[in-house]
Amino acid sequence: MKKLITLSVMLIGFLAFSQNKNAKQTIEVDGVCMMCKERIEKAAIRTKGVKSAIWNVKTHELKLIFDERKTNVETISKNLAAVGHDTKAIKATDEAYNSVNPCCKYRDEDVVKAHN
Numbered sequence: 001m002k003k004l005i006t007l008s009v010m011l012i013g014f015l016a017f018s019q020n021k022n023a024k025q026t027i028e029v030d031g032v033c034m035m036c037k038e039r040i041e042k043a044a045i046r047t048k049g050v051k052s053a054i055w056n057v058k059t060h061e062l063k064l065i066f067d068e069r070k071t072n073v074e075t076i077s078k079n080l081a082a083v084g085h086d087t088k089a090i091k092a093t094d095e096a097y098n099s100v101n102p103c104c105k106y107r108d109e110d111v112v113k114a115h116n
Contacts (some may be wrong), residue, residue, distance in 0.1 A: 019068040022051070027073060029055060029062045030086040030106045032115040039100070043083040047076050 029040050037055050040062060044053035049070025055062045064076065074089060081092040084100040086107075097107065105111045 021067050021069065023064075023066055023068045025064045025066070025073055026061050027064065027077065028060050028088050029080055030060060031055070031057070031104065032106045032112055033057065033104060035101055036085065036104050036106070039083050039104075040080060040085055043079045043085070044076055047071050047079050050076060 031037065031040055034057065037057055040055045041053045044050050044055075044062060044064065047066075049067040050064060051067065052065040053062060062080075064073075066076070077087040077090040080087055081090040082096055084092045084096040084098075084104075086092050086097075097105075103111065103114075
């Protein structure tokens with residue numbers, strides 16, 4: 001019985017320390033302009049546990065630093081979709097997408113061409 005309790009305590013301790021306070025992750029987020037950049041970064045940074053969020057307009061990569069004990073990539077992706085931006089994991093609803101500025105309509109080929 002003592003061994004079982006000791007093993008349980010060790011396992012719980014290991015799991016508690018296995019989550020990273022400064023996890024780094026890069027995800028792809030659709031957008032086309034500096035207004036998109038501001039909206040994407042703001043939505044990510046407002047997610048509890050996100051410490052840094054920098055989106056590149058050309059590569060569509062969002063570089064994140066976040067506390068895995070407080071959030072995860074799925075939660076961050078949901079918050080990005082809620083403000084109208086698709087990620088590989090989660091697509092924004094039509095309602096959220098339609099709420100973005102007309103120049104930010106990244107699903108429209110003419111808008112994308114205009115930003116190139």
